[in-house]
Amino acid sequence: MLATPAPSSSETRDNTAFDALLWALSRPGLPRSLPEPGEASIIAALLDRECRVHSADPLLMPEIMRTGAELTDIEHADHVFLGTMAGIEPLVQIATGSDFYPDDGATIIIRARLGTGQTLRLTGPGVDGSVTVQVDGLPDGFWAARMSHMRYPMGFELFLLDEDQVIGVPRSTTVEVL
Amino acid sequence: MSLSTLTKPWEAMSYGFLDGSAKRELRRKILKSVAVPGCQMPYASREVPMARGWGTGGLQVSLTLVNPQTRVKVIDQGADDSVNAASIRRFIARVAGTPTTMDTLEADLIQSRHRIPEEILREDQVLVLQVPNPEPLRSVQPNMSIARQMHADADYGRMWLQLYEQIVRSGRVMQGASYPSLVHGRHVMTPSPIPRWDVPKLHMAKHLTILSAGREKRIFAVPPYTRVEPLVFSDVPYKIEEHGALTCTRSGTKGFFMNEIPQDDGSSAFEVSDSEWGVKTIRANDREAETRGETWYKDGEMPQ
Numbered sequence: 001m002l003a004t005p006a007p008s009s010s011e012t013r014d015n016t017a018f019d020a021l022l023w024a025l026s027r028p029g030l031p032r033s034l035p036e037p038g039e040a041s042i043i044a045a046l047l048d049r050e051c052r053v054h055s056a057d058p059l060l061m062p063e064i065m066r067t068g069a070e071l072t073d074i075e076h077a078d079h080v081f082l083g084t085m086a087g088i089e090p091l092v093q094i095a096t097g098s099d100f101y102p103d104d105g106a107t108i109i110i111r112a113r114l115g116t117g118q119t120l121r122l123t124g125p126g127v128d129g130s131v132t133v134q135v136d137g138l139p140d141g142f143w144a145a146r147m148s149h150m151r152y153p154m155g156f157e158l159f160l161l162d163e164d165q166v167i168g169v170p171r172s173t174t175v176e177v178l
Numbered sequence: 179m180s181l182s183t184l185t186k187p188w189e190a191m192s193y194g195f196l197d198g199s200a201k202r203e204l205r206r207k208i209l210k211s212v213a214v215p216g217c218q219m220p221y222a223s224r225e226v227p228m229a230r231g232w233g234t235g236g237l238q239v240s241l242t243l244v245n246p247q248t249r250v251k252v253i254d255q256g257a258d259d260s261v262n263a264a265s266i267r268r269f270i271a272r273v274a275g276t277p278t279t280m281d282t283l284e285a286d287l288i289q290s291r292h293r294i295p296e297e298i299l300r301e302d303q304v305l306v307l308q309v310p311n312p313e314p315l316r317s318v319q320p321n322m323s324i325a326r327q328m329h330a331d332a333d334y335g336r337m338w339l340q341l342y343e344q345i346v347r348s349g350r351v352m353q354g355a356s357y358p359s360l361v362h363g364r365h366v367m368t369p370s371p372i373p374r375w376d377v378p379k380l381h382m383a384k385h386l387t388i389l390s391a392g393r394e395k396r397i398f399a400v401p402p403y404t405r406v407e408p409l410v411f412s413d414v415p416y417k418i419e420e421h422g423a424l425t426c427t428r429s430g431t432k433g434f435f436m437n438e439i440p441q442d443d444g445s446s447a448f449e450v451s452d453s454e455w456g457v458k459t460i461r462a463n464d465r466e467a468e469t470r471g472e473t474w475y476k477d478g479e480m481p482q
Binding site: 004005006007008010011012014015016018019021022023025026027045046047048049050051066098099100101102103105107124125126127128152153155157170171172 | 183184186187189191192193194198199201202203205206207208209210211212213214215217219220242243245246272273274275301326327330331362364365386401402403404405
């Protein structure tokens with residue numbers, strides 16, 4: 001009889017982090033819990049030497065470098081860590097892929113505060129009817145800039161991170177600011 | 179930085195068979211496929227100890243998603259006990275230590291070849307479908323570069339033409355399985371070779387569906403609450419198989435998708451395709467505790 005395989009602690013962390021990200025993106029607007037606060041578990045679950053990464057937050061650099069991912073400027077990056085955003089300028093430079101390969105659109109991770117501030121109504125795939133969320137800490141005009149920068153199926157995926165809580169906003173989601 | 183921080187402790191085998199880089203590749207591509215419902219995303223499909231075309235794509239997704247708490251169900255054409263299903267289920271349990279089940283309602287993750295279970299799946303369940311041919315345009319455009327251009331342009335005229343030709347030639351749409359379906363109003367996908375009976379179950383479903391083709395190295399997904407509309411002409415309605423009035427000879431259940439079993443005298447007997455549903459019905463007939471959940475089809479009809 002073979003021994004039952006047991007996951008290592010890093011495997012458990014990556015699996016839990018991905019589970020949170022997958023369900024956050026499948027059910028936009030509903031918060032999920034990462035195994036620990038901050039971007040570290042997302043970096044470990046998704047990034048390796050295949051990736052090109054841009055980080056506006058220098059504190060994440062050691063973590064990203066450890067994965068072996070290539071550091072690049074924002075328009076060529078497939079994973080972008082924007083930390084807490086001061087202005088919307090970075091948003092318009094983000095890669096949105098092409099109609100041929102929509103998967104070349106980037107994945108963006110932003111720090112925000114969930115449960116306070118601006119009220120948003122989300123509709124689209126993964127949302128049963130509509131869902132409202134409150135998000136604070138994003139620059140003015142963020143959602144308008146997102147909408148004008150994307151033309152479905154081109155676009156990018158957003159993960160809004162508040163400590164260990166994460167909500168996903170895929171490109172297929174329509175966001176209304178109430 | 180030291181060498182020890184760059185390495186991981188030695189392990190006899192990666193948990194869940196796939197190594198870290200294979201899992202990260204699948205994670206990234208699963209996220210993208212959920213974000214663009216129905217769009218085929220290319221991915222680096224790895225070798226697994228199974229021949230390509232026997233469910234390697236589905237297996238890779240399952241192995242990426244599982245943890246020791248994930249209860250796994252594997253079906254092959256509706257049956258839990260066929261060789262392919264039993265082998266995949268045993269393999270996942272052996273390399274990932276997961277509990278297994280045959281009950282649709284108990285399962286957290288269902289890997290399936292060519293059927294969707296008859297009981298309604300919940301919001302926390304994931305359905306992984308094995309896909310032999312992910313390209314719905316292949317029969318009308320064998321050049322995959324041109325097919326990609328057609329997907330980019332949402333140019334699906336030839337799909338309609340194909341359906342029209344079938345109606346002209348045969349009086350009805352002849353497409354039996356993998357009926358082309360429009361997802362989220364943008365991408366036409368093949369729902370894997372599930373029968374026409376199963377396609378309406380994907381429309382605005384509560385569960386997440388991930389479709390993965392290991393040999394063709396493409397992955398696509400249908401998130402919960404997403405429109406999945408079979409391509410039909412407005413004056414030729416979509417038709418499911420006429421199984422609504424058939425009765426299973428073994429369990430007596432009626433109004434579900436059936437396997438036809440030819441008899442010696444030239445007639446046919448029928449047996450319910452979802453084997454666990456048949457088992458549950460037999461148990462209920464024997465006055466054991468009721469374990470059947472709510473089904474998509476009621477009295478052989480899909481409620482609108």
